[in-house]
Amino acid sequence: xxxxxxxxxxxxxxxxxxxxxxxxxxxxxxxxxxxxxxxxxxx
Amino acid sequence: xxxxxxxxxxxxxxxxxxxxxxxxxxxxxxxxxxxxxxxxxxxxxxxxxxxxxxxxxxxxxxxxxxxxxxxxxxxxxxxxxxxxxxxxxxxxxxxxxxxxxxxxxxxxxxx
Numbered sequence: 001x002x003x004x005x006x007x008x009x010x011x012x013x014x015x016x017x018x019x020x021x022x023x024x025x026x027x028x029x030x031x032x033x034x035x036x037x038x039x040x041x042x043x
Numbered sequence: 044x045x046x047x048x049x050x051x052x053x054x055x056x057x058x059x060x061x062x063x064x065x066x067x068x069x070x071x072x073x074x075x076x077x078x079x080x081x082x083x084x085x086x087x088x089x090x091x092x093x094x095x096x097x098x099x100x101x102x103x104x105x106x107x108x109x110x111x112x113x114x115x116x117x118x119x120x121x122x123x124x125x126x127x128x129x130x131x132x133x134x135x136x137x138x139x140x141x142x143x144x145x146x147x148x149x150x151x152x153x154x
Contacts (some may be wrong), residue, residue: 002114003097003098003124003126004097004098004121004124005121005124006062006121006122006123006124007120007121007122008120008121008130009119009120009148010103010113010115010119010120010121011096011097012119013092013093014094015086015087015088015092015093015125016069016085016086016087017069017071017084017085017086018069018072018073018076018086018087019099020088021068023062023075023084023086025115025119026119027115028060028092028115028117029118029119030118031117032058032059032060032117032141033058033059033060033064033114033115033116033117033143033146033147034060034061034062034114034115035054035059035060035061035112035113035114035139035143036061036062036064036097036112036114036115037047037062037063037064037110037111037112037114038064038065038086038094038108038111038112039060039063039064039065039096039108040111
């Protein structure tokens with residue numbers, strides 16, 4: 001199973017948010033840090 | 044989620060965007076975000092493409108998906124990686140905020 005590795009480039013991805021806006025991890029490069037949170041589910 | 048919402052301004056002050064990825068669909072996300080008044084980005088991933096890309100663990104004996112957090116700097120490098128071993132294994136915001144502050148200091152020093 002792949003995993004994010006410390007001090008390595010974080011794998012890029014593109015997903016659509018719940019408002020229909022496309023978001024890629026690379027959108028933030030050079031602009032902001034990102035805290036990526038994988039929730040365990042909201043239930 | 045409540046913990047992140049509470050400290051959202053502190054993350055913003057550290058030039059950081061919080062991006063939450065989950066297996067639910069857009070309708071669920073939309074309702075949850077509205078009900079809990081969340082300001083950060085919510086990305087539904089019903090096909091689990093990113094959840095798999097990042098290797099989020101699913102443990103049926105521990106009630107499903109394990110939480111995971113990855114802090115990524117402005118160069119796109121993962122600077123903090125935490126895969127929870129159980130549902131409550133979530134690092135404290137203070138720990139992540141401290142690291143973000145260090146990341147920003149390094150970033151300013153190199154510019």
